[in-house]
Amino acid sequence: MPNLEEYKAKSIVKQEGLNIPDGCVAGDFSDINVDFLKRHKNIVLKSQVPVGSRGKKGGIVVTETSSAEDAFRELIGKEIDFMLPEKLLVEEKIDYSAEYYLSVYSCPEHRGPVLMFSSSGGGDVEEEEGGTVIIPVKINSDKISADFFKKGLSAAGGIEALELDALADIANTLYSVYRKYDCKLVEINPLVKTDEGFIVLDAKMIVDGDAFFRQGEALDLDFVEEIEGRQPTDLELAAGKIDEEDYRGAAHFVQLPVKSIRGQYGDKVKTFIGFNCVGTGASLTVMDEIARLGYFPRNFADTSGNPPASKVYRMTRIILSQDNVGGYVFATCVSSQQLDNTARGIIKAFKEVFSKTGGIPDIPAVMLFRGAWEEEAMELLKEHGLFDQPNVKILDSNYTENDLAGIFDKLYKEWKNGKKL
Amino acid sequence: MSIYIDERTYLLVQGITGRQAYMNTLYMEAYGTNVCAGVTPGKGGTKLKNGIPVFNTVAEAIAYDNRINTSVLYVPARALKQAVYEALDAGIKLLVLITERAPHQDVLSIIAKAEDVGATVVGPNSIGMISPGKAVIGLIGARVELANKVFTAGNIGVLSRSGGQTTTLCSYVTRAGYGQSTAIGIGGDEFVGTTWAKALLEFEKDPDTKAVVAFGEIGGIVEEEAAKLVMDKGFTKLLIVYVSGKFALDGIRYGHAGAIVKRGRGSVKDKEALLRKAGVIVLDHLDDVGKELGQALK
Amino acid sequence: MVKNFKLVLFSGGNISIDYSKCRDCESKACTKFCQSSTLEPVLKIENGIPVTTDSSKIEKKNWCTECLACELNCGLYGKGAIRIELPLGE
Numbered sequence: 001m002p003n004l005e006e007y008k009a010k011s012i013v014k015q016e017g018l019n020i021p022d023g024c025v026a027g028d029f030s031d032i033n034v035d036f037l038k039r040h041k042n043i044v045l046k047s048q049v050p051v052g053s054r055g056k057k058g059g060i061v062v063t064e065t066s067s068a069e070d071a072f073r074e075l076i077g078k079e080i081d082f083m084l085p086e087k088l089l090v091e092e093k094i095d096y097s098a099e100y101y102l103s104v105y106s107c108p109e110h111r112g113p114v115l116m117f118s119s120s121g122g123g124d125v126e127e128e129e130g131g132t133v134i135i136p137v138k139i140n141s142d143k144i145s146a147d148f149f150k151k152g153l154s155a156a157g158g159i160e161a162l163e164l165d166a167l168a169d170i171a172n173t174l175y176s177v178y179r180k181y182d183c184k185l186v187e188i189n190p191l192v193k194t195d196e197g198f199i200v201l202d203a204k205m206i207v208d209g210d211a212f213f214r215q216g217e218a219l220d221l222d223f224v225e226e227i228e229g230r231q232p233t234d235l236e237l238a239a240g241k242i243d244e245e246d247y248r249g250a251a252h253f254v255q256l257p258v259k260s261i262r263g264q265y266g267d268k269v270k271t272f273i274g275f276n277c278v279g280t281g282a283s284l285t286v287m288d289e290i291a292r293l294g295y296f297p298r299n300f301a302d303t304s305g306n307p308p309a310s311k312v313y314r315m316t317r318i319i320l321s322q323d324n325v326g327g328y329v330f331a332t333c334v335s336s337q338q339l340d341n342t343a344r345g346i347i348k349a350f351k352e353v354f355s356k357t358g359g360i361p362d363i364p365a366v367m368l369f370r371g372a373w374e375e376e377a378m379e380l381l382k383e384h385g386l387f388d389q390p391n392v393k394i395l396d397s398n399y400t401e402n403d404l405a406g407i408f409d410k411l412y413k414e415w416k417n418g419k420k421l
Numbered sequence: 422m423s424i425y426i427d428e429r430t431y432l433l434v435q436g437i438t439g440r441q442a443y444m445n446t447l448y449m450e451a452y453g454t455n456v457c458a459g460v461t462p463g464k465g466g467t468k469l470k471n472g473i474p475v476f477n478t479v480a481e482a483i484a485y486d487n488r489i490n491t492s493v494l495y496v497p498a499r500a501l502k503q504a505v506y507e508a509l510d511a512g513i514k515l516l517v518l519i520t521e522r523a524p525h526q527d528v529l530s531i532i533a534k535a536e537d538v539g540a541t542v543v544g545p546n547s548i549g550m551i552s553p554g555k556a557v558i559g560l561i562g563a564r565v566e567l568a569n570k571v572f573t574a575g576n577i578g579v580l581s582r583s584g585g586q587t588t589t590l591c592s593y594v595t596r597a598g599y600g601q602s603t604a605i606g607i608g609g610d611e612f613v614g615t616t617w618a619k620a621l622l623e624f625e626k627d628p629d630t631k632a633v634v635a636f637g638e639i640g641g642i643v644e645e646e647a648a649k650l651v652m653d654k655g656f657t658k659l660l661i662v663y664v665s666g667k668f669a670l671d672g673i674r675y676g677h678a679g680a681i682v683k684r685g686r687g688s689v690k691d692k693e694a695l696l697r698k699a700g701v702i703v704l705d706h707l708d709d710v711g712k713e714l715g716q717a718l719k
Numbered sequence: 720m721v722k723n724f725k726l727v728l729f730s731g732g733n734i735s736i737d738y739s740k741c742r743d744c745e746s747k748a749c750t751k752f753c754q755s756s757t758l759e760p761v762l763k764i765e766n767g768i769p770v771t772t773d774s775s776k777i778e779k780k781n782w783c784t785e786c787l788a789c790e791l792n793c794g795l796y797g798k799g800a801i802r803i804e805l806p807l808g809e
Contacts, residue, residue, distance in 0.1 A: 106525060106526070106529060106611075106612070108611065108612070108641060108642045109642065111529065111532050111612060112529050112532070112533060113526075113529070138533060139526065139529045139530050139533050140530045140533045140534055140537075179526065182524055182525075182526055184525065208524055208525050208526065210498065210522045210523060210524050210525065210678075211524035211525075211526070213498075213499055214499070214524075250521075252676050254673055254674070254675075256670065256673070257670070260670070261670070278585065279583060279584065279585025279586065279676075280583055280585075280609060280638070280675060280676025280677045280680055281581065281582065281583020281584070281585055281586030281589075281609075281636055281638065281665060282583070282585050282586060282589065283675065283676060284583075284638060284639070284665035284666040284669070284675055284676075284680070285586065285589075285663075285665045285707050287665075287666070287667075287668055287669075288665055288666070288667045288668060289706070291667070291668040292667075292668075296668070300673070300675055300676070302676040304585070304676075306441075332585070333583070333584075333585025333586050333588060333589045334567075334571055334585070334588040334589045334591075334592045335563075335585055335588070336548075336560050336561075336562065336563025336564070336567070336588075370589070370592075371563070371567065371588075372562075372563045372564040372566070372567040397592065400593070400706075400707065400708035401706075401707060401708065402706045402707070402708050403708070
């Protein structure tokens with residue numbers, strides 16, 4: 001679910017006819033056009049990192065143009081929430097008399113797009129506040145009229161008639177942007193009132209990753225998992241490649257933050273485990289049960305659909321190559337997947353990673369195979385010597401997620417005691 | 422009885438010539454579903470190995486067999502909206518969308534159009550649904566042997582946001598000695614045609630459904646809407662829910678597009694509290710479902 | 720002439736076979752579970768060594784289902800002549 005950087009979102013709303021400040025993006029001060037610097041006495045530098053409340057965290061600097069170069073160097077080298085900007089947005093400073101909030105987003109309650117407007121923009125805006133209106137839009141109407149938005153906006157109260165016309169036009173444009181670019185959200189905050197009309201001071205766009213086939217090129221985006229507030233890890237990028245090159249089955253992999261889990265759960269964390277499931281629902285259920293006993297997933301992974309064994313192999317290799325892993329859990333829902341292929345993928349990965357012991361892991365591992373092909377999977381694990389070895393327990397559909405957690409707990413404790421001897 | 426599908430379901434398969442759709446069609450037929458015809462644009466006039474005729478358009482298929490009242494769609498994501506519109510325009514009132522990763526604005530358009538014409542859309546990203554012993558639509562069960570093992574006819578309704586856990590939940594219910602009236606995988610996306618609340622209204626009307634068990638997840642508002650429906654007395658039968666993702670972290674998407682806690686919203690804790698307030702039984706462990714059913718239905 | 724075998728895989732990577740080991744192999748286990756996306760398997764035994772059943776399909780994108788059975792069976796019952804390389808990333 002890509003979050004567009006401010007400068008990209010702004011260039012799009014400009015293209016669709018809204019006013020934005022005079023400005024440019026620059027990775028180095030020398031990239032800035034000299035005429036631009038001559039035109040403006042005061043400018044604003046904005047760090048292009050995907051972080052909320054950027055202003056409060058020192059990501060926005062207002063400076064006189066004469067001292068802009070030093071300010072630029074300082075801001076481009078400044079980490080905000082552990083992220084360094086690659087570029088700054090450099091803009092003329094705008095003087096304004098009022099700040100408004102305007103957005104169009106896909107709303108779960110209305111199961112359709114809604115326009116949200118608030119006469120108190122700038123900071124966070126809550127639906128319940130005074131001066132805020134929510135206008136549901138019927139998505140399959142061919143054209144929305146500015147009059148429709150005008151009527152809705154007037155409910156916010158306190159807006160002059162002339163201003164209302166201009167705002168309704170902007171609302172209509174924003175709705176077109178939402179539709180045209182397959183947005184989940186397009187937001188202007190703030191939209192400021194100046195002597196020369198309304199100007200978009202900040203814009204945000206969240207584009208639907210599933211619409212990439214018709215948007216990816218237009219917006220120049222890469223596919224990465226949705227991870228708020230941080231860049232993907234190397235292993236996540238490697239996992240992203242698994243699906244890119246092979247449409248059979250779906251692989252999903254996210255690394256979980258060890259530090260913040262330790263921070264949140266403290267001594268309750270016995271160890272982190274490499275984790276893979278078939279089916280999101282099963283993954284969440286297994287996580288509920290094992291984390292309750294102190295075994296927290298190091299990652300979240302799902303190999304669902306009907307993936308080839310090679311895909312499961314790659315995922316298992318990635319999972320086992322993580323640091324800080326003191327166990328391994330694999331589990332399926334009662335599944336329609338061809339689990340014999342799944343088992344082969346896991347067996348190959350184990351034989352390579354734990355090559356000295358013929359595939360028997362040096363950490364406790366529990367695997368739960370349930371579904372239409374569970375017997376075939378069991379046979380394969382037996383054949384290749386991975387069935388109920390020291391450190392390994394293989395379970396079938398007589399067992400539940402809860403059973404798995406109890407069995408892993410027992411195995412882990414035995415392993416730990418044995419290791420100490 | 423059951424809801425949505427039964428022995429009077431006459432099915433059209435849109436996108437039937439894809440491998441997954443074809444394999445699935447064989448399974449649906451073997452289970453006993455009345456599969457009437459298939460549609461794949463450009464492949465009309467042919468017949469599948471099992472004799473099912475393929476047409477270019479939905480209208481042609483209906484002209485061939487006017488009993489068709491339901492369609493299941495396996496079409497690629499980019500073609501989904503148009504295929505659904507075509508089926509709705511041809512008058513089909515129940516659609517099951519197996520297709521994954523459809524652009525969400527297309528789905529919103531589909532939902533709006535279905536509401537306009539009074540049709541029911543299940544999915545997208547649904548594993549399908551089953552009324553045991555009567556009919557199955559979609560991938561749920563996969564093999565007749567597995568289906569016969571985990572699904573039995575009875576009077577428990579089953580709802581799930583997770584496709585896989587629809588089957589897991591049914592297997593726990595069956596193991597506890599209870600059968601299912603209808604089990605539905607509503608789809609894992611943020612926006613789906615049939616929410617729990619919608620399906621619960623149908624289960625409320627079905628005289629043979631005594632109770633509903635449901636598998637929930639972090640994110641979205643499916644569970645919240647259901648809790649509200651129960652509070653408003655729109656659903657008055659026994660409802661037992663498990664909400665998964667108790668240790669999920671804020672801001673991380675867990676597999677399904679809809680499975681994400683956003684800035685504290687959509688957490689298991691909040692969902693459970695609201696469900697409990699409405700008088701819904703909330704499970705601590707999914708495999709407690711049989712025990713709870715036994716106690717509540719005594 | 721003994722010639723080493725190589726098949727490029729759809730998902731990236733390849734299957735290679737060291738034919739020098741195959742001559743002494745009695746199991747020929749590599750073909751035991753071999754499956755393709757068509758009716759014929761990918762591998763068959765010809766003159767004592769595994770070869771593709773249909774060279775015209777080698778270019779077909781997902782002909783080999785990448786089930787990994789040939790390598791696992793060769794390792795267990797044969798001479799360890801098959802190596803499936805499945806690179807990560809890149």
